[in-house]
Amino acid sequence: MIETKHIDFYYGAFHALKDVSIRIEPHTVTAFIGPSGCGKSTFLRLFNRMNDLIDGVRLTGECIVDGVNIYNKSVQVDDLRKKVGMVFQKPNPFPKSIFENVAYGLRVNDVQNKAFITQRVEESLKSAALWEEVKDKLKKSAFELSGGQQQRLCIARALAVSPSILLMDEPASALDPISTSKIEELIHVLKQEYTIVIVTHNMQQAARVSDRTGFFMLGELVEYSDTKKMFLNPEKVETQNYITGRFG
Amino acid sequence: MKHTEKELQALKDAVSQMWMLVMSQLEKSEQAFINNDMELAREVVSREKRVDAFELKIDSDCENYIALYAPVAIDLRLVLSLIKISITLERIGDFAEGIARHVIDADCATIEPEIMKELRCEDMFAILRSMLSDSFTAFYSEDTVLSGRILSKDDEIDHIYRRSIDVLAEYLADHTSLIRCGLKTMLLIRKLERIGDHCSNIVEEIVFYVDAKVLKHQG
Ligand SMILES: Nc1ncnc2c1ncn2[C@@H]1O[C@H](COP(=O)(O)OP(=O)(O)OP(=O)(O)O)[C@@H](O)[C@H]1O
Ligand SMILES: [Mg+2]
Secondary structure: OEEEEEEEEEEOOEEEEEEEEEEEOOOOEEEEEOOOOOOHHHHHHHOOOHHHHOOOEEEEEEEEEOOEEOOOOOOOHHHHHHHEEEEOOOOOOOOOEHHHHHHHHHHHOOOOOHHHHHHHHHHHHHHOOOHHHHOOOOOOEHHHOOHHHHHHHHHHHHHHOOOOEEEEEOOOOOOOHHHHHHHHHHHHHHOOOOEEEEEOOOHHHHHHHOOEEEEEEOOEEEEEEEHHHHHHOOOOHHHHHHHOOOOO | OOHHHHHHHHHHHHHHHHHHHHHHHHHHHHHHHHHOOHHHHHHHHHHHHHHHHHHHHHHHHHHHHHHHHOOOHHHHHHHHHHHHHHHHHHHHHHHHHHHHHHHHHOOOOOOOHHHHHHHOHHHHHHHHHHHHHHHHHHHHHOOOOOHHHHHHHHHHHHHHHHHHHHHHHHHHHHOHHHHHHHHHHHHHHHHHHHHHHHHHHHHHHHHHHHHOOOOOOOO
16 A cells, blocks of 8 residues: 655755645556646655655655655665556666566566576566567567557566556557557556556546546645546546646 | 537537427427417427437537547536437427327317316426426526426426326216317326426436536435
């Protein structure tokens, strides 16, 4: 389970997240929507401490993953990132073979057992619905895959280290409808085993894949509720204006 | 106004026009009934096709809107309610035609005016007329304060309807030569009662659209 309590986040003097409190249940898909620059990605990156890499940031409040405040001094960021995987908007395979891309997380974690690595790579590619398309060319460069295949490869890479939480920042925004629907199907299947948090600009995608939806505006979580309710009868007029396209 | 809003407005306007037509059909069938005006009754029958055409057009326009614009929230509720309202208006139009045909069939030339008064058909007509126009006001102004009043008028319709069964049964027991007329009159009253139900359904749709509340099947 993920829980944040009164999160405030600053890039220098810029107040990017304002008093955000949220609970995300295990084995659910949660979508974050909102206008560009409202803080969705910033919020998502908090869950695996990706924002730590940026200079001059400041955080107050608590971010609790499986009962532990992940910003406690005792938390090892590497361990956290094994538990909380991330997939980005643009597929970013490494300049390695398909096999090595998926095996990467295991190797940096010092896994030596070859048979185990081979097994995990196959399992992960299967979970990412890519196995059938690549099983005969695992040694080929990842760059030889199409954009949609590369994105599923990145999902496989994230899955290989057996995370429990998968963060996805606009994972299908650069993909065609067929690849998009493969990713969406995948999200649907993966939620049996993982807790998934997805940022998307595609309202219909949020409606299709998520159980809960959070609407952000200017760094605030304006509304957070069941996706069905959000898209039939949102509570706040700001949400309604945004999802019906009357914003601005 | 954005073009998607204009499209929605056009859908709403079509339903408003259909509403006007159905109100006029109901009023004309009322006048034809009260004045036994065959001419007017025939006009109602011939204009029924226009009501049907409205329903078909609104149905396909709403389908297209959903397919093209994937509306959500209040827009989705509006389109869903427009589809249901136009189907319901079409049924009310059918009943108005049925009333006109009742006049044309002229099976009730010899029934006594007193008994017709006791059956309160004219009261039913007047109540239905106000239900249909009040619900139009509620729809047009997106205001549901009238909804309670409209729904309670339907209770009055139901009351008159139940009482008319007793009145007719008693009357026909002594006037067996008028059985055919009595049965036709009962069918007429049944139509009026059904129009009341349909007006209530329309009000429920308006409440769903405006307030996102579901009133259906609660009473
Ligand atoms: N590294 C950074 N340094 C300074 N400001 C940043 C940085 N990253 C983001 N911001 C600012 O924080 C705000 C939130 O950014 P964020 O990337 O979280 O938005 P977003 O909701 O993901 O937008 P988009 O939908 O365009 O991806 C923006 O105003 C942005 O300019
Ligand atoms: Mg972003």
